[in-house]
Amino acid sequence: MYIPIGYKFILGFVVVVAAVAFFPFWVKLLGYSPEMANLLTYAMAMTCGLILGWIFSRSFTKNIANLTSSTEAISQGDLTRDIALKQSRFPDETHDMAVSVNRMVESLREIVRHIREIARKIAESSRTLSSSALEINSSGEEVAQAVEQISRGAESQAEMVGKSSSLIHEMAISVELVAKRARETAQAARETSVTAQRGGELAKDSLERMKSLFDNMELAGQQFMNLNAKLQRVGKIADFIGEIARQTNLLALNASIEAARAGEYGRGFAVVAEEVRKLADGTGKSAADIIDLIGTIKEESALVQSTFAESSRHIHEGKKNIDTTAASFREIVETVVETERKANSIADLSNMQTDGANKMVTAVDEIAKVAEDNAASTEQVSAATEEQSAAMQEMVFASRELELLSDELLQMVQRFRVGAVDTVEAAEPAFATT
Amino acid sequence: MILRLLKELKGFNLDIYKDKCIKRRIAIRIRKTCCSSAAEYGELLMRDKAEPDHLLKVLTIHVSHFFRNPSTFQKLKDEIFPYLFSLCERETRESLKLWSVGCAGGEEPYSACLLLKEYFAETISRREVAILGSDVNPEILETAKKGIYREERLLEVPREIRDRWFTPEEGRFQLAPEIMAMVTFRQSDLCDIDIFPESDLILCRNVLIYLERSHQEKILCGFADALRAGGILVLGKAETLVGESRKRFRTVCPVERIYRVI
Structure with a gap:
């Protein structure tokens, strides 16, 4: 039966008061003198009160002492024991208190266990955290190295691209020069072709003229031959005349002989014969002169003829030469036309080349841009890894701090002993303070 | 806006830095101060005297050691x-x-x-x-x-x-x-x-x-x-x-x- 302490006290008081009230009556029954009876009454009442008081107080002082020692132990960190009060038929507040203190101890135990567990877990997690941070850091370093490699590549790429760009630029310039020269060549070829054509025409003209000259020459030679033949005939006639003159001379001689025979009568005749002889002589002389002359002419005409032949040969050769020249001119024209065509095609090709070079320049510029973009990206990555590594360092520091804190926490709750678990934890390695 | 504020408050010019990087750094600070938006953080930046210094500290990155590379x-x-x-x-x-x-x-x-x-x-x-x-x-x-x-x-x-x-x-x-x-x-x-x-x-x-x-x-x-x-x-x-x-x-x-x- 539950009786609160206050009621117990009241009950005690009531009992003592009742005892004091009834004692004089009981004492009177004993038949002592009134003084004696009074004294006895006081003594009995006192004794009764003391006894009852001792009985009451003994149980709850004991309980309170028990509670005090327990709470003292709790404050010292001993959570191993529960308070065990003596079972009483009339439990009171001390029993309530014991129960609630026990509950408190239980929950404290629970909390301490929890805190220990958590602190341990925190320490573990922070260790994991710091090791993964270190791992990330090292992989970050690897990334950084790779980035450095890429960046190095980008750098040399940029350099190469720069070089190629200038080379292509130079090439483009020379190609343009080639195109210019080719155009000039084509122009020159065109001019040459015109000149050569004119040359060809002139040669043709010369040939025509030469031909007519040759023809004329031939005609002149023919005419000269005719003249020679006629001169021959003249020579023959002159011979004939000379013969006639000789005959006439003989006849005249005969006549003068006849005339001398005839004497005086023939004197006149002799004169005539003389005269005739003289004439025949003259004629013979003239005919001889003519023959001489014709001989000279013949000689000279032979010379002329040989000159004619020479000239004719020369002309023939000249004609051949001119023919060759004309052919050469034709060939020149042909070659020059071909040259012009080729030069033009070179110019066209170099134009195409210039186009190509320009395209190449744009492509190389594009490559340069890409290389530059690459370099920029690698920088970006590098910056990011740098940031990452800074963050990781912070993380390592923070996790170490966390570890230290959890350690501290653990040490703080280490003061509380909770029984069975203690031995388990004592067996675990102490938390490192690194 | 935050950049402008920083410039006004601390005379720190962030124009020359890469945008992405700075945004990332500021985002760290926004998360840390439990602000829900950049605007809210901007307000905090104006209100709290210590915050601009915190932000500056986060913005600059110091990774180094002796004889690096x-x-x-x-x-x-x-x-x-x-x-x-x-x-x-x-x-x-x-x-x-x-x-x-x-x-x-x-x-x-x-x-x-x-x-x-x-x-x-x-x-x-x-x-x-x-x-x-x-x-x-x-x-x-x-x-x-x-x-x-x-x-x-x-x-x-x-x-x-x-x-x-x-x-x-x-x-x-x-x-x-x-x-x-x-x-x-x-x-x-x-x-x-x-x-x-x-x-x-x-x-x-x-x-x-x-x-x-x-x-x-x-x-x-x-x-x-x-x-x-x-x-x-x-x-x-x-x-x-x-x-x-x-x-x-x-x-x-x-x-x-x-x-x-x-």
Whole structure:
């Protein structure tokens, strides 16, 4: 039966008061003198009160002492024991208190266990955290190295691209020069072709003229031959005349002989014969002169003829030469036309080349841009890894701090002993303070 | 809008940085402050006095350690420094001027110092070497001036150099004052092309990657102007000369990104 302490006290008081009230009556029954009876009454009442008081107080002082020692132990960190009060038929507040203190101890135990567990877990997690941070850091370093490699590549790429760009630029310039020269060549070829054509025409003209000259020459030679033949005939006639003159001379001689025979009568005749002889002589002389002359002419005409032949040969050769020249001119024209065509095609090709070079320049510029973009990206990555590594360092520091804190926490709750678990934890390695 | 606010509040110009990168950085801060939108964050930025500083801190990235990319420092030691000293000798210059751009916690300029101290001790005792480190963030320069580093920043420092020039202090390492005295730090923005200091060697590694192309070009041309005749520029391994600036430099080593000004 539950009786609160206050009621117990009241009950005690009531009992003592009742005892004091009834004692004089009981004492009177004993038949002592009134003084004696009074004294006895006081003594009995006192004794009764003391006894009852001792009985009451003994149980709850004991309980309170028990509670005090327990709470003292709790404050010292001993959570191993529960308070065990003596079972009483009339439990009171001390029993309530014991129960609630026990509950408190239980929950404290629970909390301490929890805190220990958590602190341990925190320490573990922070260790994991710091090791993964270190791992990330090292992989970050690897990334950084790779980035450095890429960046190095980008750098040399940029350099190469720069070089190629200038080379292509130079090439483009020379190609343009080639195109210019080719155009000039084509122009020159065109001019040459015109000149050569004119040359060809002139040669043709010369040939025509030469031909007519040759023809004329031939005609002149023919005419000269005719003249020679006629001169021959003249020579023959002159011979004939000379013969006639000789005959006439003989006849005249005969006549003068006849005339001398005839004497005086023939004197006149002799004169005539003389005269005739003289004439025949003259004629013979003239005919001889003519023959001489014709001989000279013949000689000279032979010379002329040989000159004619020479000239004719020369002309023939000249004609051949001119023919060759004309052919050469034709060939020149042909070659020059071909040259012009080729030069033009070179110019066209170099134009195409210039186009190509320009395209190449744009492509190389594009490559340069890409290389530059690459370099920029690698920088970006590098910056990011740098940031990452800074963050990781912070993380390592923070996790170490966390570890230290959890350690501290653990040490703080280490003061509380909770029984069975203690031995388990004592067996675990102490938390490192690194 | 946030960029404009920052410019007004802190005089920090973000125009030259790559858009994506900045957006990412700002997004980190927006998430961290639990703002639902950029506009809300903008309001917070105006309301909260400390927020602009937080944001600035997140915006600039400081990843560095001593002798980062050892091959680059090897190249500096084997070729570039001897060349620069001989150049100084020839041109009868009084001092050799080094400029480390975006020096963050001072690892780069100090590494150069260590290199000089270790391998060119005799030369630098005869000739003055001025080393300047600059960064946009004044806070990080303060830490640079202190010269205290965690172990992971020293991983690539050769053992004997570490023993000689660093003293361990509560798990950290203090750089020798002798080395620290060689470097001067200055807060400066890369936008101010006109006030680039005259130099013989500019180390500008992994700074340009965060900047917009057009600004990269301007800054590189600015470097070309700031470098004395025959001066050397060293870029980060993923960086390269851009546009017009390509004509101002001749490549010395394409792998390590070392260029000589023309």
